Amino acid sequence: MSYVPNELLSRLVGHRLFSVQFLLDHVQLHFDSDTSSRQVVLQCDCFPTVVRDGRTYAVGDPGWADALWRFIPGVVTDTREATGTGLEVRFGVDLIRLRPTVDELVGAEIAMLTGFDDGQWMVWRPGEESFEDLA
Numbered sequence: 001m002s003y004v005p006n007e008l009l010s011r012l013v014g015h016r017l018f019s020v021q022f023l024l025d026h027v028q029l030h031f032d033s034d035t036s037s038r039q040v041v042l043q044c045d046c047f048p049t050v051v052r053d054g055r056t057y058a059v060g061d062p063g064w065a066d067a068l069w070r071f072i073p074g075v076v077t078d079t080r081e082a083t084g085t086g087l088e089v090r091f092g093v094d095l096i097r098l099r100p101t102v103d104e105l106v107g108a109e110i111a112m113l114t115g116f117d118d119g120q121w122m123v124w125r126p127g128e129e130s131f132e133d134l135a
Contacts, residue, residue, distance in 0.1 A: 005130050006081040008113060008122045012089060013076050015040055020069045025106060027068070029089075029096070031076070031115075040115035042089070045107055046100035053094070071096065081130045087111060098124075102134055110134075 012031060019030035027047060031040040047059035050067040057064040074091040081087050086099030098111050105126055114121040127135030 003129055005083075006079060008116075008120055009079045009081045009087060009089075011116060011120075012040065012042070012079055012113075016073050016075050017071050017091075018073055020072060022065065038115050038117055040113070043112045043114075044098055045109045045111060046098060046104050049097045049099065051095045051097065068096070083130050083133050086130060087124065100134070102126075105134065 015031035017029060018032050019028075021028040021030065025045075027044045029042040029044065031042070048068070050057040050064060052067045052070065055067075057067045071091055071094070074094075076089055077092055078090040079088060080090070086097060088098075089096045100110060108125060110124045110126060110131055112121070112123045124131055
């Protein structure tokens with residue numbers, strides 16, 4: 001079976017962001033849903049960019065962490081995934097974007113999405129799928 005960009009990521013639509021965990025070298029976004037008792041987790045091994053209220057925040061910018069956690073308890077309204085775009089999780093007009101540069105790559109993985117009831121999951125890596133341009 002071949003990979004279809006945004007097929008799995010789009011399953012976040014309708015899920016509420018209820019937790020943002022800041023860890024030593026990555027961020028985890030935890031989502032819940034009325035239709036599932038499981039947590040869906042988007043682990044960002046490269047720090048995401050936040051677009052909020054018309055302003056873009058990158059890790060290290062004043063207000064980046066505040067802008068990220070202010071998405072709680074927002075509900076995902078749309079997602080995008082494509083080469084050149086990376087991953088986008090939208091909350092209305094605001095969004096969380098994973099689109100690292102080559103210099104921002106810190107390991108073998110960019111992100112991982114897990115926790116769906118049917119066990120489907122995805123790992124995004126440089127040079128593969130929607131990050132094939134980061135080889």
